[in-house]
Amino acid sequence: MSAVNKLLVLYTGGTIGMQMSAAGLAPASGFEARLRGQQALESGRQLPPWIFRELLPPLDSANMTQANWLSMRDAIVQAVDADGCDAVLVLHGTDTLAYSAAALSFLLLDLTVPVLLTGSMRPAGSPGSDAWSNLFGAMQALQQGVPAGVQLFFNGALLHGARVSKLKSDAFDAFSVLPRRRQGEAVAILPGHLDYRQPRQPVNLAVLPLFPGLQAAQVEALLASGVRGLLLECYGSGTGPADNAALLAALKSAHGRGVVLAAISQCPHGHVEFGVYAAGNLLQQTGLVSGGGMTREAALGKLFSLLGAGLSQAEVEHWFVRDLCGELVE
Known part of the structure; x- marks a missing residue:
């Protein structure tokens, strides 16, 4: 310094x-x-x-x-x-x-x-x-x-x-x-395809806060716009309307087409922990990956950087849940 x-x-x-x-x-x-x-x-x-x-x-x-x-x-x-x-x-x-x-x-x-x-x-x-x-x-x-x-x-x-x-x-x-819980696996050595020398391209991304009354048709319309990554702002520790079969099917279908689905908590001091509630488990089964305690800004920027670098869906999901610069781990 x-x-x-x-x-x-x-x-x-x-x-x-x-x-x-x-x-x-x-x-x-x-x-x-x-x-x-x-x-x-x-x-x-x-x-x-x-x-x-x-x-x-x-x-x-x-x-x-x-x-x-x-x-x-x-x-x-x-x-x-x-x-x-x-x-x-x-x-x-x-x-x-x-x-x-x-x-x-x-x-x-x-x-x-x-x-x-x-x-x-x-x-x-x-x-x-x-x-x-x-x-x-x-x-x-x-x-x-x-x-x-x-x-x-x-x-x-x-x-x-x-x-x-x-x-x-x-x-x-x-x-x-905000004092959001930050825990996860820190990356000891960053791969070259993620560092600052790697050029990026614009990416079609969307953020969707869950709310009571959200309809499957609304989610399907958003997914049909060609998004490559969807950031879901879930309730509490990562729950959502798990009894809405059509909504869950829309998410699962999008994931099958290669769309990256990521979840964060709407709570200012919240974090995603899917295993706490059955509703969280059912939502996770559509293909959602956890953003842990990341903020909306961090999760969106991270999706943009990973997808913009040309990584595959599996690669993005692998790196999204790992700490790259202190976004997940104190």
């Missing part, structure tokens, strides 16, 4: 750089000049040397897509492997910041430098904004030394990239790591 000699600041847009338009706050370019101007006013801070790159067009993170995740991954790999950067700071909107942190955690496995993501709840320059404290706080943390891997820096705290969730919509401490 040595001091940073060359930092890439990767600007993707978000509230931190937004400016007022006729329609309201909107993403804006030109943030590098604003950042350098503010740094000149903060001469007391010890900050690493940095270069700046902007992904265009700047995004409201509500518009974030898998293609944008891949663009971020490509820019980070280019900066580290070709440009000699030894740390990366990603500036990002808060709405999908936890999703991007999780996705990058799995897209950048075995990367030997720290990658921090940050943003702000109020735009830089607005009264009472948290923008500069988050941005310069992240820079200072990197200067002092941060372990390799993906983390989120927000409101003075470093948070694990594959465990964090946004829990508040209007407070500076918007992000937290």
Whole structure:
């Protein structure tokens, strides 16, 4: 955890750089000049040397897509492997910041430098904004030394990239790591086809929360859209409507066609443990694999990384239940 000699600041847009338009706050370019101007006013801070790159067009993170995740991954790999950067700071909107942190955690496995993501709840320059404290706080943390891997820096705290969730919509401490049970088999040596050098492709994925009254026809319609991976948000420890034979048949048929079916718990502090209830056992028999205590963001990012690497259904299921970067094991 040595001091940073060359930092890439990767600007993707978000509230931190937004400016007022006729329609309201909107993403804006030109943030590098604003950042350098503010740094000149903060001469007391010890900050690493940095270069700046902007992904265009700047995004409201509500518009974030898998293609944008891949663009971020490509820019980070280019900066580290070709440009000699030894740390990366990603500036990002808060709405999908936890999703991007999780996705990058799995897209950048075995990367030997720290990658921090940050943003702000109020735009830089607005009264009472948290923008500069988050941005310069992240820079200072990197200067002092941060372990390799993906983390989120927000409101003075470093948070694990594959465990964090946004829990508040209007407070500076918007992000937290919930105390979900994390247990499983950790991977001692990561295979080369999963590390950050492996290119990925976009994947048709879906997330479906179970709810009372869910109909088999609704699930069948979703599965008929060509999804390659379906993340089911189950009740409690992994239960669902196990007396709905048509729904169970739809899931089992999809699994037989090669669709990866994965389960997480809807409970904020929950985890999947199929063997506790008969309803969980019946659901598991359709082909579901357990996401343990993973968050929605982590499970979705993990499915994207594994399926996007071109792995087979069996390979995805094998690696999904194993800890790759701390998403399952403390």
